[in-house]
Amino acid sequence: MSRTRRHATGPLGHFGRRAVLAGAAGISAGAIVGRMRTAARAATLAAAGTGAVHGTEPRGLYLTTQNRLAEGRFGLMFKKLPVYAPSDALLDGLARTMVEDQTVPDDSLLNTSQRLFAGFTFIGQFIDHDITFDNTPLDQQEADPYATTNFRTPRYDLDSVYGRGPAGDPQFYDPTDPDKLLVTPNVHGVLDVPRDAAGRAIIPELRNDENLIVVQLHQAIARFHNRVVDHERSQGVRREWVFEAARRLVRWHYQWAVIHDFLPRIVGDALVGPAGTVYKEVAGKPPVINLKYYRPTNKDGRPFMPVEFAVAAYRFGHSLIRPFYVINQASLDRGGVPVFGEDGGFNLNGGRPVPADLVIEWKYILPVDPTFPARKPRRLDTRLSLPLTTLPGSVVPPPDPTVHLAVRNTLRGKHVGLPSGQQVARAMREPVLSNATLGLSGDPGWGGEAPLWYYVLKEAELPPNNAERLGAVGGRIVAEVLVGLLQRDPTSYLYLDPAWKPTTPIAPTTGQFGFAELLKFAGAA
Structure with missing residues (x-):
């Protein structure tokens, strides 16, 4: 694989409940598909799983x-x-037990990890939207409903923020300074993404407007880009190169934060870190990468999204979701802001200008202030918050009767042809957890196996992971896919310059950069 280095000074070659699903689940289809013009076209694409x-x-x-x-x-x-295919009735019955015990005190349901904070649930959602962003023209989608030839290669390169750039998508950019993304005060007088007269976000990835936390993260990344533009100009970068130079730096810092901040908190240092078996840091040298199972075999080596990741392992985020969040002093005073609620109310529903009393103080949900205790997510286990068991019509329109998120997840795993959790564990040569250990019934319909999504969650819940992080199977899938996608992205730091590290002034010190530092440099925290 040839690598060509390019430099910053030269040209580069409703959250309503909807967002709970779109988040770590990755199950929204994107804005383009939603604009189908005929029922026949919609039916053709739906048969291929387009949404x-x-x-x-x-x-x-x-x-x-x-x-x-x-x-x-x-x-x-x-x-x-x-394919692991127990009966739908058995899967339905299991899923309906996957609800947190309402008699247990709330504090006992919180994640005890010293490294995982509530905001990382939504960072995971943002990453998912970035990876699955599909800007393929509608006619090409219709001609290729199974997405085998015409599709955007999965990568986390912030196309969900940049679109096609200021020339291709000028509506996302500041008309007075097109190198910068448009961030502007809204009708409530707070900084927000641009919006139309109805309050809908004018951004490339409309799923990022489905809850007020993710849309404010999107806005913060836009502000981070704008600060990097200022930095590049201060370094004397030629005017015609400023946007591309800034975008490259922003992408690389974001990718670095995913690999070095988000991922170790989710999968643990044994997989990603100084002694990681998937991504190992080596002082003064490029990282050592060992992908045992994520190995695209198509003739071009083009990355793909494994369904084991998309439909099982990366859906760990559903377990982390809390029914209420404290995101600022106003929400603290009111006992938390619910993730769901009536449109326009005091809740995290998106699709509207950010209200003044719901502007995030990031220190409440991410470690941006070492003197302030950021809030925790839920435990990483086989239970979901009660609100996730009754999805509204905006997510599950009639006549679809399945409104329980865990039911939808377990059935989907079967219908896309996932193997069982034990089958994957054996293929990985990891210790195999029995159904008795997993807490499954002895019903012969299980065949001694368990659904992969359930297996991943239970593996995380049990020692030595203790409901704090993913286990051997789930963690390996998530780590290999996120590292593998980056390794095969021809615009990424890992492809072009694997020894690269963030440096001052964007990072406080060389190599010290995560999402907290991103928010600080952006001026958002």
Whole structure:
């Protein structure tokens, strides 16, 4: 694989409940698919898993039901493992037990990790939207409903923020300074993304406006870009190169934060860190990367999104969601802001200008102030917050009767052809947890196996992970996919300059950069 280095001074070659689903689940389809013009077109795409009808599935998710060896936008990580297909009734029954015990004190439901904070749930949602962002033109989507030829390669390069750049998508940029993204005071007088007269966000990835936390993260990243533009100009970068130079630096800092900040908190240092078995830091040298299972086999080596990641392992985030959040003093005074509520109320519903009393003070949910105790997410276990068991019509329109998120997840795993958790553990040569250890019934319908999503969550819940981080199977899938996507992205730091590290003034010191530092440099925290 050839690598060409380019330098910053030269040209570069409703949260309503909707957002709970779109977050770590990755099950929204994006704005383009939602604008279907005929029922026939919608039906064709829905059959391939596009989400055209209900906005619930990314295009191409069901490719694996047609060909288990195929790799398009999606594919299988473990192509030789059989489909695990217990009865729908058995899966439904299991899923309905996956609800947190309402008799247990709230404090006992919080994550005890000293490294994981409530804001990382939403960072995970933002990353998911970035990876699954699909800007393929509608006619090409219709011609390729299984996303085998015409699709945006999964990568986290902030296309969900930049779109096609100031020339291709000028509506996202400051008309007085097109090198900068547009951030402007809204009708409530607070900084916000641009919006139309109805209050809808004018951003490339509309899922980022589905809750007030993610849209404010989107806005903070836009402000980070604008600060980097100022920095590049101060360094004498030629005017015609400023945008591309700034975008490259922003992408690389964001990618660094995903790998060095978000990922170790979720999967642990044993997989990603100074002694990581997937991504190992080596002083003064490029990292050592060891991908055992995520190995695209298509002729171009083009990355794909494994369904084991998209439909099981990366849905760990559903377990982290709390029913209420403290995001600022106003929400603290009111006992927290609910994730769901009536449109326009005191809740985290998106699709509207950010209200003045719901502007995030990031120190409440991320470690931006070492003297201030940031809030925790839920435990990482096999339970979901009670509100996730009753999804509204905006997510599950009639006549679809399945409004329980855990039911939808377990059934989807079967219908896309996932293997069982134990099958994946055996393929990885990891210790295999029995159904008795997992707490599953002895019903012979299980065949001694468990759904992969449930297995990943229970593995995280049990020692030695103790509901703080993912375990051997779930952690390995998540780590290999996020590292592998970055390694195969020809614009990433890991591809172009793997020894690169963030430096001052953007980072406080060389190599010290995460999402807290991003927010601080942006002026958002």
